[in-house]
Amino acid sequence: MTERVYAGRPRPGNNFELYSWFFMRISGLLLILLVIGHMVIMHIINNVDVIDYDFVAARWASIGWRAYDWLLLFLALLHGANGVRVVIDDYVRRKGWKVFTVAVLYTFTFILLILGSLVIITFEPIGMGS
Amino acid sequence: MKVELRIKRFDPEKDQKPRWADYQVEVEPTDRLLDALHYVKWYQDGSLTFRRSCAHGICGSDCMLINGVNRLACKVLVKDLGRRITVEPMRGYPVVKDLVVDMEKFFAAYRAVKPYLINDEPAGPRERLQSPAERERYDDTTKCILCGACTTSCPSFWANDDYIGPAAIVQAHRFIFDSRDRGAAERLEVLNQREGVWRCRTIFNCTDACPRDIEVTRAIQEVKRAILFQRI
Numbered sequence: 001m002t003e004r005v006y007a008g009r010p011r012p013g014n015n016f017e018l019y020s021w022f023f024m025r026i027s028g029l030l031l032i033l034l035v036i037g038h039m040v041i042m043h044i045i046n047n048v049d050v051i052d053y054d055f056v057a058a059r060w061a062s063i064g065w066r067a068y069d070w071l072l073l074f075l076a077l078l079h080g081a082n083g084v085r086v087v088i089d090d091y092v093r094r095k096g097w098k099v100f101t102v103a104v105l106y107t108f109t110f111i112l113l114i115l116g117s118l119v120i121i122t123f124e125p126i127g128m129g130s
Numbered sequence: 131m132k133v134e135l136r137i138k139r140f141d142p143e144k145d146q147k148p149r150w151a152d153y154q155v156e157v158e159p160t161d162r163l164l165d166a167l168h169y170v171k172w173y174q175d176g177s178l179t180f181r182r183s184c185a186h187g188i189c190g191s192d193c194m195l196i197n198g199v200n201r202l203a204c205k206v207l208v209k210d211l212g213r214r215i216t217v218e219p220m221r222g223y224p225v226v227k228d229l230v231v232d233m234e235k236f237f238a239a240y241r242a243v244k245p246y247l248i249n250d251e252p253a254g255p256r257e258r259l260q261s262p263a264e265r266e267r268y269d270d271t272t273k274c275i276l277c278g279a280c281t282t283s284c285p286s287f288w289a290n291d292d293y294i295g296p297a298a299i300v301q302a303h304r305f306i307f308d309s310r311d312r313g314a315a316e317r318l319e320v321l322n323q324r325e326g327v328w329r330c331r332t333i334f335n336c337t338d339a340c341p342r343d344i345e346v347t348r349a350i351q352e353v354k355r356a357i358l359f360q361r362i
Contacts, residue, residue, distance in 0.1 A: 015361050017328035022358055086331075090289045 020082055027075045034072045057125035066120050073116045081109040131159050133208055135166055137178065138218040139228045148225065151175075159209035163201075163217070164192060166208055180229035187341065190277030193220055194229050200279040200339040220282035222291055236278055239294045242320055243302035248313030258310040268307040271300045271349050273342040280336035280346045286329045293329040294321065296336040296346045303349040306356060314356070322357050330354070 042051060059065045084105055092098045133155055140148040153170045164185055171178045182192040185204045192203040195218040197211055208215070223231035249258070274297065281287050281295035302321055306314045321327045327350055336346035 015322065017324050017326075018322060018357055018361060021328055021354065022362075090286065090329075090331075093290070 020086075024079060024082060027079045030071075031075050031079060034068070034075065037068070038072060057123075060120075060123055061125070066123075070117065070120045073120070074113065077109055077113055077116070081105060131208070132156055132213070133166065133211075134214045135170060136214065136216045137170075137228070138216075139178070140219075140225050141177070141227060157208050159207070161208050162204055163196060163206050163208060163211065163215065164203040166215070167203060167217070178229075179227045188275060190275035193277040193279045193282075193341070194218065195220060200283045202277060202279070202341045205341055220278055222282045222284075222288050223278075231282075233278060235291060236276075236281060236295065236297065239281075239298040240276065240301055242294065243298050243305075243317050244313055244320075245301040245305065247305065247308070247311055248316070249310060250312065260309055264309040267309070268304050270344050271304040271307075273344050274300045274304070275342060276301075277341060279339040279341055280344075283335040283339035285333055285335065286331055290325070290329065292325045294323075294326050296330070296350060299327055299330075299350050299353055300344060300346055303353055306353065315360070318353070318357050318360055321353055322361075327354050327357065 042048075046055070060069075085102065088098065088101050088105065092101055135153045135155055137151050137153065138148050139145075139151045153174055155166045155169050155174075157166050157169070164182060167178070167180055167182075171180075180192060180194070180203070182204065183189040185192070187202055187205045190202070193200055194203055195216075196203065196206060197216055200220060203217075217229065219225050219229045219231050223233055223235065226232050276297060278297060280300070281297045284293070284296055287293045287295050299321060302317045305311045306317055330347075330350045332347055332351070334347050336350075337344075337348070340346055
């Protein structure tokens with residue numbers, strides 16, 4: 001009878017929610033370190049008024065800083081998107097609306113991720129030291 | 131001491147939707163809220179309907195929303211509630227009548243986690259012995275009386291009543307961490323579903339609500355961790 005609600009409910013057959021939960025913990029921890037590093041470099045050591053195109057170009061001359069910024073982008077975007085997915089899961093109950101909102105969320109996240117990655121990977125400094 | 135009870139009432143045969151009813155009751159400050167409810171039922175309005183069995187905080191029948199929080203009516207004293215006391219049924223389950231809710235789904239979730247010892251190994255000539263440390267491991271969750279205070283205080287449950295709920299997870303915890311039990315894998319399988327532990331958002335309402343002071347949120351987190359370490 002009502003047990004079937006739980007016992008016979010279609011099993012997702014995967015550990016998606018488990019990995020999603022674990023990802024939130026790990027990415028959250030990493031983001032704390034990455035964001036503090038970012039803040040210290042961009043707002044404490046260097047003042048905003050010295051940060052310009054040349055500054056960023058000089059920083060991105062090193063593959064390490066590109067990787068740092070890409071990791072920050074990747075984790076922050078997916079951490080945030082996964083959080084919104086969970087909120088949608090909790091609050092949007094109508095199936096059609098759920099499919100729509102999740103589709104919008106995934107599309108938006110994907111576009112931002114591709115755009116950001118494209119900039120970080122393909123960036124080539126022009127007119128440096130001017 | 132005179133108090134005013136403001137009770138959310140609903141008679142499915144007469145009311146379209148719940149209505150508030152006020153009652154003036156003369157009580158001792160050290161009376162429990164349950165005594166005040168008894169006074170109303172026995173001397174003022176016999177149609178008032180609520181559950182209670184042992185009336186001593188053990189059976190878990192009389193959990194209700196008292197001044198906006200889930201409490202056992204038999205465990206709170208009137209002097210701690212003020213002169214004007216609001217009483218409502220627990221949130222999230224269909225109201226049957228007045229303060230009585232239909233808890234069928236609550237117990238379906240309870241049954242789903244197989245809340246009994248699973249061990250097919252031959253019993254041997256003696257009891258299945260357990261060290262004090264092994265017993266201590268799950269001591270907290272043995273205190274559960276299945277009153278429903280945690281589950282019906284949980285916003286994740288309000289948002290989606292398919293969520294298996296803190297109470298069922300507490301009951302699963304009691305066996306998963308019992309050294310004599312062998313059913314952990316099948317229970318974790320049930321709890322690893324989307325409507326299992328992963329609907330918990332660590333809001334801590336359950337821990338606040340528990341009349342037995344069980345650290346419910348901690349128990350849920352321990353189950354999440356058990357699933358994690360089992361799969362990775």
